Amino acid sequence: MSFALRWLFAFILLAATYNPTDWNFVRWAITNWSTQLPLVVLFGLILTVGYVIYIRATLRSIGGFGMILVSAIVGAILWVLWDFGLLDFNNPKVTTWIGILALSIVLAVGLSWSIIRRKLSGQVDTDDVEE
Incomplete structure (x- = not known):
């Protein structure tokens, strides 16, 4: 699975949970809580599994500090794009999509870090296995 595919799944997970359109879990769940509770719980659990x-x-691959560092890099890139006039943060809908994009990049880097590290350094990461 390539980095792009991992990023796409992270983006879909975040956008399915919440986005500025009416097509997201949060708005659907609030609207249908009283009439479709079993579906709300089912879809909420499916999203929770994706987040877990x-x-x-x-967290296992880059840790909390790594997440902060990747977020800072993405934030700095966004700052540069804003400074050059390529981004405008005055529109809340666009800002929400940018936030979803930034968070999905952090999650995709975290999920792909072992592969990226192996390609850069030649070292393989392994998990501790209990017998």
């Missing part, structure tokens, strides 16, 4: 997979893998 991504966040656990990210």
Whole structure:
């Protein structure tokens, strides 16, 4: 699985949870809580599993400091784009999409870090295995 595919799944996970359109879990769940509670719980659990997979893998591979560092790099890139006039943060919808994009990049880097590190250094990461 390539980095782009990992990023795409992270982006879909975040955008499915919340985005500035009416097509997201949060708005749907608020609207349908009283009439479709079993579906709200099911879809909420499915999203939670996705977050557990991504966040656990990210914390195990780059840790909290790594997440902050990747977020800072993405933030600096966005700052440069804003400074050159390529981004405008006055539109809340665009800002929300940029936030989703930034968070999905952090999660994708975390999920892909072992592969990136192996390609850069030649070292293989392994998990501790209990017998």
